[in-house]
Amino acid sequence: MNAIDKTLSTDISLGLLLEALSASRDLPLVFRYDGRSIKPGYHVTEVKAGQFSALDCGANPEAWAEIFVQLWDVEEGDRTHMAAGKFAAIIRKVSDHVKLDGSAKLTFEVSDGIRPMQLYCASTPVVSDDVVRVDLIPRAASCKPRDRWLAEQVQAAACCGSAAAGKCCG
Structure with a gap:
């Protein structure tokens, strides 16, 4: 699987993110990007739909809904990472x-206020060491045509290699 395919397979919606966070509302929510964890004082500065x-490049019309969650990666005093429940309450x-x-494409915009904002998609949250991590x-x-x-x-290969091959590989 190449990097583009991996990125596409880890993209989750806002609804799936909130559903995954609901079981761990009291745990700190730590986003990881560019090989490091977001600072404890981070803010959700904007949510837009x-x-x-x-x-697209193949002259095909495209239409989609997208939700952007903007994170400001700053450290503020003695603040700790926000609880998963607080993030859900903000949303x-x-x-x-x-x-x-809730089914819309989810994009995170992240900046430390100095570097330009970067765009990210989110993977499924993972709970470990009493922290909810979202890569x-x-x-x-x-x-898009590609x-x-x-x-x-991928669908044809999966279908043709299964017991249902006669139904879909004709």
């Missing part, structure tokens, strides 16, 4: 004012 329409408060589609993987550019073709190849 968007509806996008585009034309709930936003959803009281902005319609958030943020750089969101790479991709070619991505669709690769997905079809």
Whole structure:
């Protein structure tokens, strides 16, 4: 599996993230990116939802919903990492004012206030050592027609190698 395929397979939605966090509400939520953990004083500075329409490089129309969670990676005094429940409460408060589609593509925007903001997708949260960890993987550019073709190849290979081969490999 190449890096692009791995990135695509780890991308989760906001709904899946919140569902995974619900069992560990009191544990610290630690995002990891660029090989390190986010600082304990990090802030969720903005949550925004968007509806996008585009034309891809194969002249195919595209439409999707996306939610952006902006993290400010700063250290503030003696603060500790925010609890998973507090993060979920921030998202709930936003959803009281902005319609958030739980199945929408989720993108994290992260900056320390000095370096330019970078875009990341999130992996499924993992609980270990009494901490909820979410790895943020750089969101790479991709070619949607190629991505669709690769997905079809994977599906065909899985289908043709199974007992259902006669039904889908004709």
